Amino acid sequence: MTATLHPAAPAALSSQPLVMEARGLVKRYGGVTAINGANFELRAGEILAVIGDNGAGKSSLIKALSGAVIPDEGQIFLDGQPVSFRSPIDARKQGIETVYQDLAVAPAMTIAENLFLGREILRPGPIARLFKIIDTKRMFEEATAYMSDLQFAIKSMSQPVETLSGGQRQGVAVARSAAFARHVVIMDEPTAALGVKEGNMVLDLIRKVRDKGLPVILISHNMPHVYEVADRIHVHRMGQRAAILNPKKISMADTVSVMTGAINPDDLSGDVLAH
Incomplete structure (x- = not known):
């Protein structure tokens, strides 16, 4: 049974051990570089939001962390030990569970x-x-x-799952991942296409997963949802980590500006936890 970890403030999280880390990840598709020397850090007891504009490479990064993509260069670490995923099954064997946007539930x-x-x-x-x-x-x-x-x-x-609402179906997918994950739960746009009430229900479930001791990687385009649950925000831009931001100290507008390149993260040094 996983020990319970209570949510920590970003400053306290900096002292938490790294559960998952990536250094210098590179992934090329022909002449296109989707991941360009990307770094990544997930700490114990946190919900880490990963945001990025379309084409920023965040999907490729998450696929590398979940075993769906094999990086050309770089290294992934789990609890400080190097790991190599050849498939999502390899990642699942290491206790990494992913909830995809299409749910992958059997309705009948x-x-x-x-x-x-x-x-x-x-x-x-x-x-x-x-x-x-x-x-x-x-x-x-x-x-x-x-x-x-x-x-x-x-x-x-x-x-039968087909009798459930969209939010309840997403809840079943989240619960399945939480039940079998030992290290990390990755959630890809879990509130997409959900109404306000059902979206809030899923956000509450994400918090409960984190509070049970499983760190969560949340990929989302919904900035209000990101600000509601994230302890830290990983901003991905042009295939790299542009910054890690503290949502308690930086406005949503400034975060979006960093994501789009309108603001240099160095101009927000008091609110940037890492580059």
């Missing part, structure tokens, strides 16, 4: 079945394992416990 299956999708629990015993007999009862009980722990209100774990 129940909530419990979706939580264990691809990782079904088999009944004990050699015969059950030989014939891959699924332990439905145990999956139902553990799914109920996961959802209860996150204080996520669902009528029944046997409810």
Whole structure:
């Protein structure tokens, strides 16, 4: 069980250990350099927002961190140890779970079945394992416990996902990642296409995941949502980290200006935590 870490202010986070780090990542697609010597730092107990204009390379960066893209150069570290991901499965084996914008849920299956999708629990015993007999009862009980722990209100774990609202479906995807992640949860635009109420519900769930001890990487274009939950903001520009900003001390307008290149991060030295 992961120990509980309470949210920390950005200044306190600077003393927290690095859970995930990348140094000098490079990824080229022919003559196009999508990641150009990028650095990245995720600390324990934080929600780190990653923002960037279209074409900034943030998607390629996140794909490298989640195993979907293999960098041409650079190194990724997990708990200070170098790791090499050849696929998203490699990243999952290291306790890194990703929630994608398209959710990747099976609508006709129940909530419990979706939580264990691809990782079904088999009944004990050699015969059950030989014939891959699924332990439905145990999956139902553990799914109920996961959802209860996150204080996520669902009528029944046997409810088909297709009967849920968009926010509830996103909640199932988030809960699945939180249930199996040991190191990091990556969330790619988790509130996209959601209404205000459902978006706030997902933001609350993100906070609960962080408060349970899992650092969260949040990729989002929704700046109000970023400012509502992020402890630090990683600004990605032209394939590199332009700055890490403190959302408690820098305005949303100035953050957007740094992201677009209208303001040099050095002009905001009091609010910039790193370059």
